[in-house]
Amino acid sequence: MRTQVGIVGAGPAGLVLGELLARAGIEAVIVERHDRPYIEERIRAGVIEHWAAALLDELGLGARLRREGLAHHGIELRFAGRGHRIDFPSLTGGKEVVVYGQHEVVKDVVAARLAADRPLLFEVSDTRVEGIETDRPVIRFVHEGEEVELSCDFITGCDGFHGICRPAIPAGVLTAYDRVYPFGWLGILAEAPPSSEELIYAWSERGFALASMRSPTITRLYVQCPPDDDVAAWSDDRIWDELHRRLAAPGFSLTEGPVLQKSITAMRSFVVEPMRHGRLFLAGDAAHIVPPTGAKGMNLALADVLVLSRALEAFYQDGGTAGLDTYSDTCLRRIWKAQRFSWWMTSMLHLFEDDSAFDRRRQLAELDYVTSSTAAATALAENYVGLPFD
Ligand code: FAD
Ligand code: DHB
Numbered sequence: 001m002r003t004q005v006g007i008v009g010a011g012p013a014g015l016v017l018g019e020l021l022a023r024a025g026i027e028a029v030i031v032e033r034h035d036r037p038y039i040e041e042r043i044r045a046g047v048i049e050h051w052a053a054a055l056l057d058e059l060g061l062g063a064r065l066r067r068e069g070l071a072h073h074g075i076e077l078r079f080a081g082r083g084h085r086i087d088f089p090s091l092t093g094g095k096e097v098v099v100y101g102q103h104e105v106v107k108d109v110v111a112a113r114l115a116a117d118r119p120l121l122f123e124v125s126d127t128r129v130e131g132i133e134t135d136r137p138v139i140r141f142v143h144e145g146e147e148v149e150l151s152c153d154f155i156t157g158c159d160g161f162h163g164i165c166r167p168a169i170p171a172g173v174l175t176a177y178d179r180v181y182p183f184g185w186l187g188i189l190a191e192a193p194p195s196s197e198e199l200i201y202a203w204s205e206r207g208f209a210l211a212s213m214r215s216p217t218i219t220r221l222y223v224q225c226p227p228d229d230d231v232a233a234w235s236d237d238r239i240w241d242e243l244h245r246r247l248a249a250p251g252f253s254l255t256e257g258p259v260l261q262k263s264i265t266a267m268r269s270f271v272v273e274p275m276r277h278g279r280l281f282l283a284g285d286a287a288h289i290v291p292p293t294g295a296k297g298m299n300l301a302l303a304d305v306l307v308l309s310r311a312l313e314a315f316y317q318d319g320g321t322a323g324l325d326t327y328s329d330t331c332l333r334r335i336w337k338a339q340r341f342s343w344w345m346t347s348m349l350h351l352f353e354d355d356s357a358f359d360r361r362r363q364l365a366e367l368d369y370v371t372s373s374t375a376a377a378t379a380l381a382e383n384y385v386g387l388p389f390d
Helices: 012-023 036-041 050-058 063-068 088-092 102-115 236-247 297-318 322-349 357-372 374-384
Strands: 005-008 028-031 070-072 074-079 082-087 097-099 125-130 138-143 146-151 154-157 175-190 199-202 209-215 218-225 259-273 280-282
Touching: 005 012, 012 028, 012 102, 012 297, 028 138, 036 102, 050 063, 050 097, 050 297, 063 102, 074 357, 082 088, 082 357, 082 374, 088 374, 097 209, 154 297, 199 236, 199 322, 209 236, 218 236, 236 259, 259 322, 297 322, 322 357, 322 374, 357 374
Parallel strands: 005 028, 005 154, 074 199, 154 280
Antiparallel strands: 070 097, 074 082, 125 138, 138 146, 175 218, 175 259, 199 209, 209 218
16 A cells, blocks of 8 residues: 555544645545544543634534534633633634534544545554655554555654654654643533533632533533542542532532543643654654643644644645754744643642642732733733644
């Protein structure tokens, strides 16, 4: 088998890259380890930045997102028993975000790709990449019992944090920057109407909580928990009790409903540099992870593949490699700013085990500042809706 760009992984990065390349007339084959229902049902991110929603529109993938997604014009920061709203349009020249599940984006792109008969192979196993330092790199894998050799001009590692592409880069090439946080998030999906029209990020004496949503009838809620906690230790009653306590504010009542899904995510910040070796390009979680506070992960994955698609398009137009050569630096500038923002939101809102009374007072002062100074609120808002792209 032969293609121009071999894409490992059908997460948001790999799937959207496939569409961007198709629009530019570049052939690609996507190989995915899991089956279609698995990737279409895995509950993860939920907030799409302004420019990213516009990109999906441009690719003809935004119809359901605009119909069923929820346009949000602000968030609430809740602390010391009171809510404070950050208004996005007035602080960012009219921008908003769209609350729409990552798995819904995945469903929309998979449907478009299969309808257009573009190659997307599910349930591949034993994936390996070879010859990345040559101009004929190869992806080998097993599909439907057969060993396949896919010869490519370029390989893109869109295979997430636990993928095989990053480890295929020879030792000594990459530098990794890593921070592990001493907590995780227990997330639930519940069949209950959202308790508030907008997302609530809550600081509390008991730790962080986040009230989000997926639709007018489904809520998505998170509570800070120990990083190695067992989901089994969290009965539905315990989760609701904790949410009630952490989100408490006068006049607020949290709607409960059957819990449809529960999971715990550990939190870390991670970046490798550079994001390219030879003809292998890393994009999305394969190259970087942000803690989820601030909702940057999927958006960064989309930003990477937009930069990469432009570089590949220029290469196929006239052989120019300038875009490919600057891919890593261009992406890393945005990534480090998103790392900073996610770290800042995380540090401001969570309870750290070694926090002193001084640290907790400082967090409250920071929240007070962000919600009372237009300059500080603008900094939060412009990062939240997505920094300007070019
Ligand atoms: P992935 O989505 O991880 O996709 C990688 C794909 O590669 C997977 O389908 C995997 O099966 C496949 N793969 C792996 N290995 C192989 C192999 N060897 N061969 C073939 N295929 C392989 N981000 C936001 O922007 N906003 C949010 O609100 C947000 N909330 C989050 C909440 C939670 C609870 C979690 C866990 C994450 C959240 N994120 C959020 C982060 C976001 O989900 C990720 O950043 C995003 O999934 C990255 O996309 P990706 O395509 O790079 O990687
Ligand atoms: C969601 C996740 C986030 O990390 C966040 O900051 C906001 C919302 C969500 O899953 O809805």
